Amino acid sequence: MGIFERKEGVTATSWIYDTLRQDLVNGRFTAGEKLAISALKQQYGVGLSPLREALNRLSAYGLLIQENQRGFRVPRLARDELDDIADMRCALEGMALERAIQRGDAEWESELLAAAHRLKRADEAPEMAEAWERLHTQFHRTLVSPCGSPWLLRFIEQLHDQFDRYRRLAPGDPEVRRVLDAQHGELVDLALARDVKAARALMDDHIKRSYEVALGSFARKL
Amino acid sequence: MGIFERKEGVTATSWIYDTLRQDLVNGRFTAGEKLAISALKQQYGVGLSPLREALNRLSAYGLLIQENQRGFRVPRLARDELDDIADMRCALEGMALERAIQRGDAEWESELLAAAHRLKRADEAPEMAEAWERLHTQFHRTLVSPCGSPWLLRFIEQLHDQFDRYRRLAPGDPEVRRVLDAQHGELVDLALARDVKAARALMDDHIKRSYEVALGSFARKL
DNA sequence: CTAGTCCAAATAATCGATTTTTTATAGAAA
DNA sequence: TTTCTATAAAAAATCGATTATTTGGACTAG
Numbered sequence: 001m002g003i004f005e006r007k008e009g010v011t012a013t014s015w016i017y018d019t020l021r022q023d024l025v026n027g028r029f030t031a032g033e034k035l036a037i038s039a040l041k042q043q044y045g046v047g048l049s050p051l052r053e054a055l056n057r058l059s060a061y062g063l064l065i066q067e068n069q070r071g072f073r074v075p076r077l078a079r080d081e082l083d084d085i086a087d088m089r090c091a092l093e094g095m096a097l098e099r100a101i102q103r104g105d106a107e108w109e110s111e112l113l114a115a116a117h118r119l120k121r122a123d124e125a126p127e128m129a130e131a132w133e134r135l136h137t138q139f140h141r142t143l144v145s146p147c148g149s150p151w152l153l154r155f156i157e158q159l160h161d162q163f164d165r166y167r168r169l170a171p172g173d174p175e176v177r178r179v180l181d182a183q184h185g186e187l188v189d190l191a192l193a194r195d196v197k198a199a200r201a202l203m204d205d206h207i208k209r210s211y212e213v214a215l216g217s218f219a220r221k222l
Numbered sequence: 223m224g225i226f227e228r229k230e231g232v233t234a235t236s237w238i239y240d241t242l243r244q245d246l247v248n249g250r251f252t253a254g255e256k257l258a259i260s261a262l263k264q265q266y267g268v269g270l271s272p273l274r275e276a277l278n279r280l281s282a283y284g285l286l287i288q289e290n291q292r293g294f295r296v297p298r299l300a301r302d303e304l305d306d307i308a309d310m311r312c313a314l315e316g317m318a319l320e321r322a323i324q325r326g327d328a329e330w331e332s333e334l335l336a337a338a339h340r341l342k343r344a345d346e347a348p349e350m351a352e353a354w355e356r357l358h359t360q361f362h363r364t365l366v367s368p369c370g371s372p373w374l375l376r377f378i379e380q381l382h383d384q385f386d387r388y389r390r391l392a393p394g395d396p397e398v399r400r401v402l403d404a405q406h407g408e409l410v411d412l413a414l415a416r417d418v419k420a421a422r423a424l425m426d427d428h429i430k431r432s433y434e435v436a437l438g439s440f441a442r443k444l
Numbered sequence: 445c446t447a448g449t450c451c452a453a454a455t456a457a458t459c460g461a462t463t464t465t466t467t468a469t470a471g472a473a474a
Numbered sequence: 475t476t477t478c479t480a481t482a483a484a485a486a487a488t489c490g491a492t493t494a495t496t497t498g499g500a501c502t503a504g
Contacts, residue, residue, distance in 0.1 A: 009290035009495085011457065013278070037486075049271065049458055052487085053278045056235070060282035062376075068231035069465055071486060081372070088373045091317060150303070151310045151384075154284075155377050162373075231465085233487065259456075271488055274457085291495055293456060 012050035017057050019044065024063045024074065025161050026133075027169045032076040035064070062158060063165075077166060079218060085162045086211040092159065093207065094200045096144035096152050101196050104146040109192055115142040116188045123181045133168070139184060143191065163214065170216035180209055234272035239279050241266065246285045246296065247383050248355075249391045254298040257286070284380060285387075299388060301440060307384045308433040314381065315429065316422045318366035318374050323418050326368040331414055337364040338410045345403045355390070361406060365413065385436065392438035402431055 023029065041051055059066040065073045100108075119139045122132040137160065144156060183206045190199040242262075245251065263273055281288040287295045322330070341361045344354040359382065366378060405428045412421040 009292075011290050013457075014290055038484095047458055048460085049274075052271075053275055053457095056275045056278045057282040060279040068233050068236055069486065070467095084371050084373050088371060095313060149306050149310060151306050151381065159373065235487075260454095269488055270490085275487095291456065292497095 012046050013053045013057075016044055016046045016050055017054035020054055020058060021061075021063060021161070024058070025164045025168065027165060029074045031074055031165075033074045035072045035074065037071065061161075063161065077169075077217060079215070082163075082166050082211070082214060085159055085166075086207060086214070089156070089159050089163060089207050090204050092152060092156050093140075093144060094203055096147040096149070096156060097191075097199055097203050098196050099147035099149070099152075100144045101191055101194055101199055103148055104191070108142075108146050111145075112142050112188055112191060115139045116184055119184055120181070133164075137164075143187060163210070166214040166217045167210060170213050171219070172213065176209060176213055180206065180213075183209075234268050235275045235279075238266055238268045238272055239276035242276055242280060243283075243285060243383070246280070247386045247390065249387060251296045253296055253387075255296045257294045257296065259293060283383075285383065299391075299439060301437070304385075304388050304433070304436060307381055307388075308429060308436070311378070311381050311385060311429050312426050314374060314378050315362075315366060316425055318369040318371070318378060319413075319421055319425050320418050321369035321371070321374075322366045323413055323416055323421055325370055326413070330364075330368050333364050333367075334410055334413060337361045338406055341406055342403070355386075359386075365409060385432070388436040388439045389432060392435050393441065394435065398431060398435055402428065402435075405431075 029035070035055070037048070037051065037055075041048055044051070055064060055072045056066070058064040059072060063075070065075050067073070104112075115135070115138055119132070119135045122128060122135050125132075140160065141153075141157070144153065147153065183202060187199060187202055187206070190202060251257070257277070259270070259273065259277075263270055266273070277286060277294045278288070280286040281294060285297070287297050289295070326334075337357070337360055341354070341357045344350060344357050347354075362382065363375075363379070366375065369375065405424060409421060409424055409428065412424060
């Protein structure tokens with residue numbers, strides 16, 4: 001008998017955690033909204049205990065705010081916070097990229113090229129926005145992955161999720177988008193050329209342009 | 223009638239979360255140990271639901287590891303990870319200190335002096351190790367508090383907890399300890415003098431010396 | 445012996461119901 | 475009108491019990 005692929009241990013808690021995390025990052029909840037737990041229970045078809053465990057994890061992660069005796073809320077969007085997040089992304093991703101370029105091996109180069117290629121394909125297919133988001137996240141993750149610091153990678157991931165709460169709400173300008181897409185390719189070139197200095201500068205610029213886009217998420221409210 | 227101080231909303235979950243966080247940082251559990259949930263339930267006298275919610279928060283925070291269907295474990299201590307944590311502390315606390323010095327106002331100066339004074343008092347009273355830890359944490363928190371970035375402060379706090387898992391296990395050398403204590407005062411002097419460069423250098427040295435101490439937590443095992 | 449299989453005990457995860465606290469509303473007093 | 479109090483409805487937190495999964499032998503075949 002062959003070895004059967006064991007159905008990986010997906011508990012109700014881990015499933016609802018992943019699902020809610022996605023939905024929060026994608027802005028399916030209104031910022032500032034208070035979560036109606038029993039409604040969520042119905043909508044997602046999970047029990048109360050797994051749901052509450054997931055909500056507790058999400059608030060420790062920073063995608064929810066918990067107030068004792070009064071449940072869970074979706075954090076508000078604030079310009080100050082977006083500034084902070086973008087600023088931290090520059091600092092931490094810059095640091096990580098620098099280390100990744102110094103330490104990344106040949107296998108990394110291959111993965112990076114692959115990730116960039118997949119992303120580029122998705123750039124040109126505007127109908128699969130969902131998939132693009134996944135590939136975009138994966139590209140940035142790959143870029144910094146060999147930096148050597150698990151904690152740095154953890155923080156960066158957290159910041160990405162926070163940043164995307166803003167960016168994915170914002171209306172996209174095709175012209176800006178074209179520039180951002182092109183920068184992904186340039187980042188690969190500089191990484192492969194091991195040009196730390198230029199790569200950091202470009203990453204900085206990339207984040208700052210994305211930040212300008214993300215700022216648009218406030219447009220409708222002002 | 224006067225306004226009565228409302229007993230703050232301490233839920234069973236928030237209480238057991240705080241308590242376990244303390245106990246984990248203080249090394250009351252063996253690294254690598256698997257947590258026996260029903261035993262914890264007895265020991266701490268809390269129900270299963272609040273306990274599990276707290277454990278979920280703690281694993282999202284990084285003080286526990288959760289594996290689906292097989293509960294919660296205390297993370298192992300590894301030299302590589304201590305290196306990473308110390309390294310990140312240098313990078314992030316250095317950055318935060320620099321910003322704090324540039325932005326801290328007169329009120330900050332006062333709080334910093336106060337925090338340093340309280341800590342110094344505790345330095346000389348070796349019987350209150352418990353209190354010293356609290357004041358030490360508070361001192362470092364105060365030092366970087368006006369850096370302007372909530373996310374940076376959040377990451378630093380997380381790293382402190384991780385670092386302390388190692389440091390508080392390590393045997394203390396009175397001579398090294400004397401130097402570290404003195405550095406707290408020097409950090410205040412440099413901060414008040416707004417000497418960014420020197421303060422960063424000293425913070426770096428302070429963390430590196432603490433790292434050397436923390437390394438001692440492996441001594442008994444090698 | 446060494447794997448491999450089966451089962452029972454232990455443990456993790458989940459459910460349904462109960463208790464506690466907050467929130468909203470209506471009436472009373474200032 | 476405004477502020478306070480009482481209370482009912484809603485929601486959050488917690489409990490006790492049930493279900494599902496893993497773990498650790500004991501047994502069996504190779």
